[in-house]
Amino acid sequence: MSIQGRKALVTGGSRGIGAAIAKRLAADGATVAITYAGNKAAADATVAAIESAGGTAYAFQAEAADPSSQRSGVAQAAAALGGIDILVHNAGVAEFSVVTEDSDETFDRQFGVNVKGLHVGTRAALPHLAGGARIILIGSISGEKAFPATSVYSATKAAVAALARGWAKDLAPRGILVNTVQPGPIDTDMNPADSEFAQQMIGAIPLGRYGRVEEIAGAVAFFAGPDASYITGTTLNIDGGASA
Template structure:
């Protein structure tokens, strides 16, 4: 993938699976230096680090803890000397009808999917110079709503609002801020039951689920110089659902 990323320095959160892993591998393959983080899957982290090789870092961090966000930013300063792009990808899914949701479940999803984006972006702001980029991974579900997932879609809609506001706030510093809104993707870690996958595929214009690599391509386009005049935008990568 040639996204004008050679020599760029990236921080990609949630890099050991799905869109995050695809983004990390594609960025490294394009000549970027990457720091990424994971929460608990030590085996996946070790496998990713072995595949990346030297010049990259895989760091354990709980992004709901401000001290971990600060430590991750410090790792980027030490290892990379700064950042050309921050990709806020880490997140959790959530299900439950409104009458079933409790404070703990609401806080769990909002904490990682929205609050952690704010906390880490704030912690990394001093590392982002003129011409750098922030890419926030939201969800196309936030644009249309999904019954039984109000906390998840609320968090992802919040990411889109944060993106729009930060593009205006950081524009004078020549820091671009954009979002990617993926649809339903194929997953080897926790695949959808076949009847559900088939139903969702029928709902898309392209008649299939997406692949993490296809979302990663959009993320890296926004992170690189090819998108140098694009800010405040949301690229919806959902197959026309």
């Protein structure tokens, strides 16, 4: 229970990696709030799973690309929790297409959620963060490694890591640590390990398999805990060696 009594907000915490992070932080002793864009049933299921394991959790609807909605979700979470000690930005979207097929709409949507939403949400949370708080951003190895048809998504994730590096310096005087976790291929319902695409990808992963959402959650738990007290402004790739 390394973060016993801490208060954590996980954006995009209704399913997949976000839900795994919320459950892990709760298992480690935190009270957890999650936000979700539209899947209330999945958000309620995550809250129920945490509560059935003896934890405390809340869920609030917030659309990351809508600044007023994002600020409202953060405010509701902070009020329910009584402050925020751990902020995990997991909400994100990915739309894959080659540059000849990109559109203004897909560009704006991905940057709106993945970058602007994260920026708005962090600024909204800062008044509720105490000294020594942790901000953990979920990026992607796509932010530093090129894949076909991912240029816009990759650009958003490169921006995520850049924001973290800058914020680490901006917030160091307050003792707030900011780090980025960059998943590689992870088995989720949106990117299942048994898909045809996954079978093509596995050959490029030295460990020969997709990662598990729990493995990303473990990295986040490390950054949220006491053993990461001298780490800020860094990125950690969790990708089975794919970016090595």
